[in-house]
Amino acid sequence: MEEVKLHGAWPSPFSYRIIWALQLKGIPYEYVEEDLSNKSSLLLQYNPVHRKIPVFLHGGKPVCESMVILEYIEEVWPNNPLLPNDPNERAVARFWAKFADDKGLSMWKMFRTEGNEQEKARTECQEMLRQLEEHWPAGKKFFGGGSIGMVDIALGGVAHWLPVIEEIVGVNILDPLAFPKLLKWIYNFKEEPIIKQNLPDQNEMFLFLKKQREILFLSP
Amino acid sequence: MEEKQSEVKLFGTWASGYCTRVVLALKAKGIPYRYIEEDLKNKSELFLRYNPVHKKVPLLLHNGRPVSESLIILEYIDEYWNHSPKILPDDPYKRAKVRFWADFYDRKLKEGTVAIMTSRGKEKEKAIEGFLELLKVFEEGIAKDFPEKLTFSNSQPLDFLDIIVGSSACNYEAYNEAVAVVVDPKRNPLFFQWMTALKECPLMKESLPPHDKLVAKMKSFQSRSV
Numbered sequence: 001m002e003e004v005k006l007h008g009a010w011p012s013p014f015s016y017r018i019i020w021a022l023q024l025k026g027i028p029y030e031y032v033e034e035d036l037s038n039k040s041s042l043l044l045q046y047n048p049v050h051r052k053i054p055v056f057l058h059g060g061k062p063v064c065e066s067m068v069i070l071e072y073i074e075e076v077w078p079n080n081p082l083l084p085n086d087p088n089e090r091a092v093a094r095f096w097a098k099f100a101d102d103k104g105l106s107m108w109k110m111f112r113t114e115g116n117e118q119e120k121a122r123t124e125c126q127e128m129l130r131q132l133e134e135h136w137p138a139g140k141k142f143f144g145g146g147s148i149g150m151v152d153i154a155l156g157g158v159a160h161w162l163p164v165i166e167e168i169v170g171v172n173i174l175d176p177l178a179f180p181k182l183l184k185w186i187y188n189f190k191e192e193p194i195i196k197q198n199l200p201d202q203n204e205m206f207l208f209l210k211k212q213r214e215i216l217f218l219s220p
Numbered sequence: 221m222e223e224k225q226s227e228v229k230l231f232g233t234w235a236s237g238y239c240t241r242v243v244l245a246l247k248a249k250g251i252p253y254r255y256i257e258e259d260l261k262n263k264s265e266l267f268l269r270y271n272p273v274h275k276k277v278p279l280l281l282h283n284g285r286p287v288s289e290s291l292i293i294l295e296y297i298d299e300y301w302n303h304s305p306k307i308l309p310d311d312p313y314k315r316a317k318v319r320f321w322a323d324f325y326d327r328k329l330k331e332g333t334v335a336i337m338t339s340r341g342k343e344k345e346k347a348i349e350g351f352l353e354l355l356k357v358f359e360e361g362i363a364k365d366f367p368e369k370l371t372f373s374n375s376q377p378l379d380f381l382d383i384i385v386g387s388s389a390c391n392y393e394a395y396n397e398a399v400a401v402v403v404d405p406k407r408n409p410l411f412f413q414w415m416t417a418l419k420e421c422p423l424m425k426e427s428l429p430p431h432d433k434l435v436a437k438m439k440s441f442q443s444r445s446v
Contacts, residue, residue: 049324049357063316065323075312091287091296098289099273131273 002059004029007043009036010200011208013157014066015054020153021070023194025077067101070150082150093151096135096143100154103128107157111165111209112216122171129158129179136181141188152189159186164205168213228253229281231267233260234429235437237330237388238290239278243427244383245297245307291322294380305377317365318380321358325385328354333388337399337438338445348400352407359411370410372417378424386418387428394431398438 006022006029008015022029034043034053046055046062055062056069063072074082083090106128109121132155137143143151166173176183189195230246230253232239246253258267258277270286271279280287280296287296298307308315332351339347362369366381378386392403392415405412418424 049361058313061313063313063320065320068316068319068323071319072312072316075315087296087300088282088285088287090299091292094292094295095273095287095289098292135273 001028003057005032005057006030007032007034007040007046007053007055007057009034009053011205012036012053013161014052016156016198016200017066017153018054018056018069018073019198020148020156020195021073021082023198024082024148025073025080027073027077067097067154070097070153074150080147082144082148082153084144084149093144093149096132096151097154099128099131100151100158103131104155104157107162107165110169110171111213114217118169122173125162126173129173129182133179133182136185142185148189148192148195152185155185156189156195158182159189160199160202161205164202164209167206168210226283227281229256230254231256231258231264231271231279231281232277233258235434236277237391240387240427240429241290241383242278242280242293242297244378244387244423245294247423247427248305248307248378248383249297249301249303251297251301291326291384294383306379307383308380321361321365321381322384324358324361329358330388333395333399333402336402337442344400348402351402355402355408355411359408362414363410369414372414374417374421378421382418382421386415386421386424389415390419390424390428391431391434394434394438398435399442 004022004027006015006018008018008031010033019031032040032042034040036053039051043053043055044051046057047053047064050064052064054066054069055064056072057063058072058076063069070082083093103124106121106124110118110125113121140146142148143155162174174183174186190199228246228251230239230242232242232255234257243255256264258264258279260277263275267279268275270281271288274288276288278288278290278293280293282296282300287293294307308318329351332347332354336344336347336351362381369381372382389403389411396403403412403415419428
């Protein structure tokens, strides 16, 4: 099998999307930790357009953008599938994965801003959760069904990073009364062994992100 | 070729490049469909029922099952009607590349054209410069990953990138006239070459909105978004 490498960063949910997919499919890989304040020349060579992690390498050939990487992994290693077989169900899964990917950015906007801008981001974040709660497939443990799929992976940021952001900026969005299905999913997702074993420490993340936010608002 | 019994409906609006994408894909594959022009100021009940989350066009209804988001619809069409011509390449690495550039086009360039339309004066100039820098990146990326695009000819079937990009960028003359000159043979000769050739493709010609009507629409959108 050709060599598999992942350039990632421990605080990034986008990095973890790839780790989860590789672990769920049992694909051996080499992990390279990137210091985002001092990006390696290799990273810039592999991803000259966005200069971001994650970057996935298969036989030395780079694939960039986490959702694109997930589709690539799914196609090359179809075991333990992350997408359903039926074309219409696949389209529905891709819709919600894109939704989670696009709208999930609102939590990071909330983290990076204050005042009116932050309030706007918070509203967007809440609306995202409201849509998910409303359209959650009935009686399913994960969005993918009995096992974790692409939508669950795309939503990982909501499960593990949003609670940390909430604490740092001082908001409470993940209300169990407003989002019972979502909160149940968060519990199930984080209890799943492969996910549980592959999550950054929340305390460390809190300290790291708190510092990042302080730096943001110190800069002139 | 196996004939698949199916009823295909497309809800769209004539000016939307996203809708043109789906029209191109359906036509390229020879899939019969019924087109329904949706009035966005007065959305139909059927449309809202099958598309409750974003309430946007295009919406594909196949045997009563909805698919939305243009890129997702294209992948669906290619998967369900998996006869040739194929819209996406077969090789997973090439598929990753087309998806990467489609994502870049939609998130950076398409958004950029809207930013130009909704800004004025110095802000507009800044938006144009920003857009042109991104177009350069896109052009260089396509030249590296898909050099065959630069020698596009009518005899080639339309593929994913032709459809994604051409559905809006082939209207560059209308945009140049109504908003700002952003597709210029001097600044982006390779991109210009690709779009000029793509524009002449019969399928593209018959699917793009009429020039004058589009110019009027763009001008109206611009003046409304002050």
